[in-house]
Amino acid sequence: MLDVNNTTRVEMDWSGPERLQMNMGPQHPSAHGVFRAIVTLEGETVVAVDAVIGYLHRCHEKLSETLTYAQYPSIASKTDYVAAMTSEFAYVLAAEEIGKFEVPKRAQYLRVIVAELQRIASHLLWLGTWCMDMGGALGGGATIFLYCIRERELVLDLFESLVGARLLYGFFQVGGTRYDIPDGWAQACRETIALIDSRIDEYEEMLEDNAFFLARTQGVGTVSRELAQDVGIAGPLLRGSGVDFDIRKNVPYSSYGDFDFSVPVETAGDCYARYKVRMAEFRQAIAIVRQALDTLPAGPISSRPALKSVAQIRIPKGEAYARVEGPRGEVGSYIISDGSAKPYRMKWRGASFSNLSILPLIIPGHKVADVVAIMGSVDPVFGEVDR
């Protein structure tokens, strides 16, 4: 039983300026899910943040010990439900590494295509909701939100025609992918990304010429290069703080080495830098999808026989940590196998969990209004934080 008095969050004998403890969430619209921040204020300035998470906890790690390598990939989607493809990807890569399963070239390319489309969809949702958080300052903040959702729907339409589902896919399986692209899909995909490519210019114009947007994001929520690595934040946050690290480039997996793309890096470390990185990533993701569609090899989509039973996939004893560059950064799956059809232990390294843990370190000193801007710039997905 935990000693409830043993917490560091309450300072009752404070004799300085008057302090106020305020609850943000768990049902706050800017919480992007269910997140409760207990903020201690001195006037308008935040002096301490206690983050309360776990509202969506389903203990995926225990769950994965009860499900086989054939069953779990489609459950893995439910960790980060905004970028479901990414979680499935990390899980099957870890299983394949222990089992030393080959993945056919076509399946590798298909994985890259869906992962990058997922990045576009996820970043669109981030951009829309973040701009809506900062609302009025952007002149009726729902505008960008609706534009982004409009474009995200197009990507989800592509996923729907590929796997039949719009949010949680079950596209990946150990040894390859479950589905091949249907006739006409490649052309529809090209048209969609061309449209999104042109719309991104429009968003940038709307935002970067807006003095309010700049005032609310530049110099706000600055993360130093040193702090970023020490806490282990990843993805656009890490690259926004000047660390040139992208798993797709530095430790290529699934044929990422075949594609020509660049890794955007910003050095300011503030909300605006993170925004710039993500906007550049849209274009890189589009470039990767185009290249992958152009050079998509023919051949099988899986090196394994079709699944007939849930316990069909067995991998030898061993352990592996596989990581992929998701929209929010490093998503990793650490599997320890005991040779049976289920993992002995599976650890999710959720990018959002690490990213969110930086909030108590960077928010103090900012005004209350900046809390939503900073939280949105972190882009947490609470399915992945709580797992």
Add this chain to the structure above:
Amino acid sequence: MNAEQARASLASTFGVEVAAGVPLVVTVAPERWEALARYAKDTVGCRFFNFLTAVDWKEQGLEVVARVDNLDENVALMLKTKLGPGVTRCASLTPVYRGANWMERECFDMFGIRFDGHPDMRRILLEDTWEGHPLLKSYAVDTPHPPYR
């Protein structure tokens, strides 16, 4: 320090076998856990704190696992320490890596390992009144537990 230099220096400093590979896996006694992390950060240059977790090896006890990376030179270290049967205390890595704060709280929540030196050792994902630690192998998945409501 590149991966090969890191392997050699870790093996000689801590007197343990370190097999070549990605990641380098280093297992030390619990007493040297914090020293290992500090060495990894300061000397090997693994400034990126990736994750920390534990594994329940049933009668052999708990094992704490942490992963850190040197992003500049692509050195990945998997740090491990076996706490031994029945032991649920471990040195905290929070003085070395600030990212260990939430990870160790999660580890306490899920495995009941108390990290000595942690500034805020309370549950993080489950509520404070929860009984038991779900990721222990002794915690059954198919029977309801008392706080289940």
